[in-house]
Amino acid sequence: MTKTGSTPTAATLSDRHLLGIQGLAVAEITALLERASYFADHPRQSFADILSGRTIVNLFFENSTRTRVSFEIAAKRLGAATLNIAVSGSSVKKGETLIDTATTLNAMHPDILVIRHFASGAPLLLSQHIQAAVINAGDGRHEHPTQALLDALTIQRELGRIAGLKVAICGDVANSRVARSNLWLLGALGADLRFVSPATLTPPGLADMGVPVYHNLEDGISGCDIVMMLRLQTERMEGQETPSQHEYHKLFGLNQQSLNRAAPHALIMHPGPMNRGVEIDSAIADDHEKSLIQRQVEMGVAVRMACLEALAEGLA
């Protein structure tokens, strides 16, 4: 979308943090996507002056490889110094509160703090106690804004638009921050959304939000342009949501047969990491004609560059 016309400039955000898609204006979303698309179009160009001299801390309270690496590469391409802190329980177990951690980090004057946390709302809490700009890299079941942005960018670049597309978000919606952020983002951009999930993994009140909910995968994805599969969040589950992964696969796993119900040109997405043979068949995940999964990862870096840059605009 940026191959013609003028070069998009850095997006500007009204908030100095990026805590969720809720709270972003459509114009802000659009500006981030345009700038990210520009970054995606110029993978070899150096943008190292943009965040030169800035320090970015990746503070991860949950294991993550792809999101952390994606943020790290994005930061490095923009010329920032990055530091990764994995708090896999060490400080948490010692009783240090999130605010203690924030205060400690604050004293080291990072410019941007990228946080992933298992508790919904943790990035907001952190943002209230730290000078740095905060980016939410996933909090509990709440939001994962950069994932939704990269999903939108992927769709937009593949299909040229989002408005009017039929998008099915399928699987473990109850435990998914990706589903929620995409609900806000793709909804704001005019996609025709629906959810497909077992009743036990459908969060209460979802139907009241005006989005159709299906409990049958084939009916739910019928005629859809985009089929977005969610990871079965076994680590967030209490063990009673579905009878077995075997049954989940049979009823809610995407395979060639169920995919035939989607639109002929339908594309497959997945935020990763995938449970192959559970929510998605390997053959489909690896089908380069249909699967956008690798493109999503690629767009992740571009989107995070746009987000980091936008927040840097607001830094002193």
Add this chain to the structure above:
Amino acid sequence: MASKQADLLITNARLFCPASQLDGLGWLAVAEGRIAGLGSGQPDKGLKAGRLVDGGGKLLLPGLVDMRVQASDPGAEHLESLEALLRAAAAGGVTSLATLPATLPVIDNSAMIDSISLRASRLGGPRLFCLGALTQGLEGQRMAELGMMAKAGARGFASHLTSVADSQLMRRILTYAAMLERPVIHHCADPALSAEGEMHEGETATRLGLIGIPAAAETIILERDLALVRLTGATYHAGHVSTAGSVAALRRAKQEGLKVTADTAPPWFLLNEMAVPGFDTAFRLDPPLRSEADRLAVIDGLADGTIDAIASDHRAINPDHKKQPFGMASPGAAGIETLLPLSLALVSGGAVSLERVVQCLTAGPAAILGLEIGQLALGKPADMILLDSETGWVIRSADFITPSLSTPFEGQPVQGRVLASWVGGAQIFAMENWQ
């Protein structure tokens, strides 16, 4: 007055007491800790008093009876000592309080009751009554020594923030407590349905990505308990009722004639789940803040007598346990100093009459606990408060007497200031610059 000599004489006050159907300018005399005389207009000129108080036309109410207070002392006295709790209570107009058993150690034996009662009596101030634990260590496995605790003065038996899951155990506790003529006071929350829960279940929880606690978690246990009350004939009390379903169930049970009572607290009639977006942990409560429909049903329950008492549900929370992401924060809030003005908000809002609100704060809970207090009447203990119901102020936790500062009502404008509190005719609190 027989003796014509009172220890304390309050004149020119608006005596207000629903239990005595009293509302009018008058006077009240105290002798030997009890109300020795009261009437409208001015007292007999011959009546002499050791201390004379001009009520200034303000409301003179029975002292509040707060039947749901969790003391932190012993065990967490650094959060709030017994002394601080009693001083805070006195300032809030609470002249009697019943403390829940979840101290450290747990109040599950008569020695604990003796110890806490003795310490409270040495400190002076409000009257303190203990609620003993239903089960040993509040673990929900074995009945505690209810009989010994009753002898030591326990006014009832209560659970902590966990329901007794075992129906057979609950049946036996109800049966045994009925023999002792003490109420069983239960926190109703199905343990499995509420185990991981962070807030009221529904669209708001889904938006915030917080785990929901369905309203049914409360009503499932309450309905089971009501069935057991029917079976045992026990006296039962549902603590901090928060859902429309519970109010409906209690209403039916009362119509049926079961010996059932209930209380609620200001968060559940003034706030709803819409306070939670923003993830402010001051709103992390147990039970959680419910839907608007639930809130309105709780108010209806207060208005029509289905709910008998308003309690503070006061609980000191370690501030470090509030500086956490919402779901990880400890539930609970201070409330004893704000109980009265927040309850009066029901009156100014037109939802509930002043009579009902005062009843729910005084004679209502006193009757549940089997106490002769909560009433302005001849011969009753002289526990009273003088209330300026007009003056507005703003709740600021920084001004609290308790060191426990977490409140969901920070910055809330309210009306009604306690000017003075008396227990047995002895003044235990006076507002600065009052007389």
